[in-house]
Every structure is written in C-alpha cells, then in structure tokens.
Amino acid sequence: MAKSRLRLGDNLGTETDEDGPPKKKSKREDENDVIMEQYVDFNMMALTADIPVTVSVLEKKIGTLLYLENLKKEKENSTEVDTCPICCLNGDAGWAVLLCGHSVCNQCLATMCNHSDAFDIACPMCRNNTPMDSISYVKNNREGEVSNIVIKGSFSTKIESVTLKLMELITQDPNVKVLIFSNWDKALNLLGEALEQNSINFRILKTGNKYKKTLRDFKSNKKINALLMKLSLGSKGLNLSEATRVFFMEPIINKADELQAIGRINRIGQTKPTFVHNFIIRDSIEENITNVFSGAMLDRWDDITLSQLIRVFERNESNSILEPNNDIRE
Template sequence: MALLNSTQTSHVAERAKYFFEVLEAEEREKIGANRMWRVHLDLLNGFDELVSCKQSLRLSLEDENLTLLTEEQLNAIVQPIDLLSQYNDHEAKQAMHLGELRRAIGTLRYLQNQNTSNGKESASETCVVCLRHFHGEMAVLRCGHRFHQKPCFDQILSRSSGTSVQCPMKCRLLTAKNEVMIATNKARDDGSNVTRKIKGSYGTKISRIISDILTIRDKGEKGVIFSQWNDMLDILESALIENDVAIARPHGGRGFSESLRSFQSPNCTVLLLNLKQGAEGLTLVHATHVFMVEPIINNGLDQQAINRIHRIGQTKKTFVWRYLIQDTIEMKLDKMRLKNQGGNDVLEDSMNSMRNSLFALGGIDGGISSQEELLEILD
C-alpha cells in the first residue's frame, strides 16, 4: 500500500482509468456499427424487393413458338401490333396508381394526426354525427373518418345511393359499401375458441391455426405458414395431414422448386416455410393469407415474410394472422416488434447508453442486442 500511494506509482490509476474509458468507447462503437449494419441490411432488402418485383417486357421473335412458353413468360411478351396500345394502357395505370397513392398518403396523415393527440380530449375521439364518445363497434371509411355503427352509420348508409358511401365530412374519397371496415375495442373472446372440429389434440395455438386453415380452404383460398422453428413446422405438418389438408413443405435442394410448383396446384392449400428459407426472393401472389406462428423481433424480417404475398402483382387483399399466447413472453416480443416498426430509435446515438454484452437467441431474427432489452422482456 505504501508503494501504491507513493508518487512513483500515481500514474497507474490514471492509466487504468484511461484504459477502461477506451474499453467502454470500443463497446459503444461496436453497438453503433451493429445498428448501422441493421439499417443497411434493411435498405438492401428493400432494393432486393424492388428488383424481384420487376419484369422485363420484350417483343415476340420472328417465327417464335409461343405455345412452348409458360403463362408467366407469355405475360412478358408483347406483340408488335399491340405495342402502342399497351404503352398507353401502362401510362393510364401509372397515373391512376399515383392518384391512389396521393389519396392514401393524405389518409395516412389524417390518421397520424388522430394518433398524436397530446393526451387531451379531441374531436376525433367523438362521433361527428351524434357527438358522443365512441363505444362498441365503429364504422371506418376509406378517408379515415369513423362513426358509431348503430345508429349513426346506418343513417348515413340509408341516405347513400348506389354502391358507394359519401362521407358526411364532404371528403372527395368515396367508399364502396363492401369496403367499409368495422372496428371495435372490445374483445369478443380470448382467441382460443375454435369454430371447426379438429382431429387430434395439439394444444391451443395449433388447434386455432388448423381451424383457421380449414376455414380458408373451404373458401378456395391459399395461405403460407411461417415459423423459425423446424420442430413447430413438423407438428403443424402432422396436424394438417391428419385433418386432410393438402400441404407443401420445401426442405431445400432440388426439391425446393418442386414443392413450390405443387403449391400452385388448385388442390394444395398451405405452404409451410421456415423464415430462413422463405423470407427472401420468393413471389407467392397466388396466396392471400399469411400465418405467423410466433412473434419475430426483427421487424424487417417480419415484413419480408409478409411481402412474399403482399407485393406488386397481387390483385387480392392480403390477410395476416398472428398467434400470441396471452400473459406470456410472446406478448412482450410482439410489442418490441411494434416498437421497432416505428423506426424512430433505429439510429439512436449509441453514446447515450452503455451496453455491456450482446445476447443471441436461437432464432434467426437477430436475437436481443442488449442485456437491458432482455431484462425488459423478462420483467
């Protein structure tokens, strides 16, 4: 102790302090680089999405036998006599979709303004017809305005002629009667009740998934099931086969494309995919339902899986089914995904917080990046 307190060794404490400061700065630099890498990866995935959605058109060749081509290849071939008409048709479609995009952006801004109220009671929290607070079910139009379903919207509907509904707020955007959405903040059940009789006993979540798949099968629709665990896909495969549901499940290799072609047949209802195999580079627009078996923390990977179905070329509505067990860690994981979906804190300055270590889960969605996030989930 006398040696350490002497003037000859006073520089040891200063060097030790400087050493730990450099060590902490290095850790912060690693965290910042990791976050920047994630943002860059999401950007590249977006570019890949755009590239995979494009399709080059070409003129038919002289003496080309078009009967040997598939339907997708025929869609990319233009006859010389149809060149001008198709050019004008694409110009008109582009103008129409740009107009729809502008209207959708306006609706989005209105909904965002409704969501960012400063904790005070606003007019958006009351029905503009009866001026009462919302309760029960609400009818929502395409413009974003909402009304009590009974009796307010019934009165609006009775005064509307034709197949469209005119908003009482004099919005220029008309809403077809079959496009009116019904929203409610009251849960009808806990989601565990099944409406179909299921063969076998597979637990609450699996039984509900099988019940929903049987419902879409009877409607003649198709769906894709995503999970990051092969064991879960094995259980779902056994349950679907037992309930007489035609499935396709690629396992990689040469059989991957063969399984995808079998899914396109009218008799096949469900495609089972591992997120690692099926979240990139696939186009499955003939399906309209996406089943997410468990929550995914990485919002980018979650969106990639949905965009296999909901992408350019899809002409029908896409339905996303998420299955979460109440009062479990799945609820907190999904809340973290929704938090990351906002994208406001992706580029947060890493110098403001110190992460001591990195944690990786067994999944493929990037795991948890800090001890604080892990403790927040487990709290």
C-alpha cells in the first residue's frame, strides 16, 4: 500500500474553528500534506476510522493474488480447455477477468453488462462485485500465432497491433519488407516511436531532399523491414516490389488510392506472394466506414451520398457500447 508523509504546519494566518471539522485546505497545504496543529486530532480520528476499510480491501486483494498465482501453477501443468461458468463454452472470443480472479467469456460478459442496471458486475462464482471499468480482458492466441512476443513501451491498441504483427513477420522472415500507409503524419510518427523502441529498422518516406535516399535505403538494405508513408505518396508510380506486404492503418474511402498503394508491390518483376493487411478497430466508426464503403469506387468526396454518411454514424444495435470488442480486426 502507498504511504504519505504528513507535516505539521504553522498557525499563522489560519482561521480556527474548534467546534467543527477543519475548513478547506489552502493550495499549499493540500499539495504538501500540511496539517495545522489544531486539526491533528480530527485528522487522526479520520485516518483511524479508515484503517478497517483499507485493511479489508488489502486482504481481499492479497487473497485474489494468491488465487491467481495458484491458478497459474495449475494451468502450467494442465492440458484441459477452460470453459465459461455461464455458457460452458471454451471462450474462443477471449475472456473477461473480474477483480475476484474468476473469469467469464466475452459474450456472456456482454450479456451481463446489457442486463445490468448498475456499473458493477456480480461474479457468477462468488457474487463479488467488479466495476465495469476494472474488468481485464484476455485474448486467446490463434493457431500459429507467436505468443512469446512482448512489446516494449505503452501505445494505443492500433499502434501495438501493427507493431506486434510486424514483429511476428520478422520472426518468421528477418528480411521481410512491409509498406505501411496512413493518412496522418502523427500516426506514422507514433508508429515510428513504437518500432524504434522495439528495435525494428524502418524509414519514413517524406517529400524533400531525403526522398530518393530513403527509397534507396529501403530497397537495398535488407535490415530495413518497414517503409512508412502517407497514402498520398502511394500513387506516385513507385516500384517497391522488394516489399511483399502492405499495411493500411485506417480504412480507405477512395478505393482507387488503395489500389494504387497496393500496386507499389504488385509490379512487374514481383516473384513472391503479396499480402494486404487492414487494421480496423472493431465496433467503431472505422468498422462502419469499412462496411459502408466496401467495394465503392469513389474519386471525390462529392461522390459520397447522404445515405452513406448516415450509415457511417449509425450505432450497431446488436452490440452494446459496453461490449468488450474494441480490439483490432485485421
């Protein structure tokens, strides 16, 4: 548990009120945990009254920790497939872990959230309550997925997903080359920070004096695995057949731009299979954009209809806003 240091302050310029609780602290007192002498007894009583509650919370957390540690030991020596205590299925879509340490599948958790009038979820095993914002989520590893890769640093879900996928590809082929497109310089810069922290060699393609050098480095240096660029640069007639994969960090409304970007690797002389990866946040406006404009050939914003715009901002009623599905759909 965290501890704080309290300091006895002077009484100069302080109004006293012996018959009641202390008045609101000044900014100096609040920031430095300063207690005036006449308020020591009152604060002592308040802190003493908090002891039973905090000790109880600590005991519960220690109990949960011991339960999880024992559960981990059991799972390491077991080959049995876990089943959800509610639906008795194996939780292919992932698990929700409650504060008590028990878990339910994500589908059952979504149903529980939809039928709950409060912001707490009662555990179906022990009936202890867990605030909805304190629920942890665990994904099942897909078959063939590299499970021992750990990303350094803390980034958004999308940045981490792109980084993780690139790390998986590098594990399979150290010389793999990937083109990563985004509409936003900020997104590319953030991704660059993540790649740098995880020791992935990359270049960011920008117009200017270093444009040709960046292309030359990516094409000739086998140690450079990724070339980051804005989507607008993907239609410049570049031949980047050294790469075999294209990543799109956002949904592309103009399919002509998307095809132009993919065409950077599908060039004459390409002898390897090529792949396209779209990173879309599930149950978000990005997924709506993908569904609405899928297959639409739009050259200008003027081509977008009012009906399409309405559908983009419609909420999918089949999914609750509390449903834990804000992961990346690739």
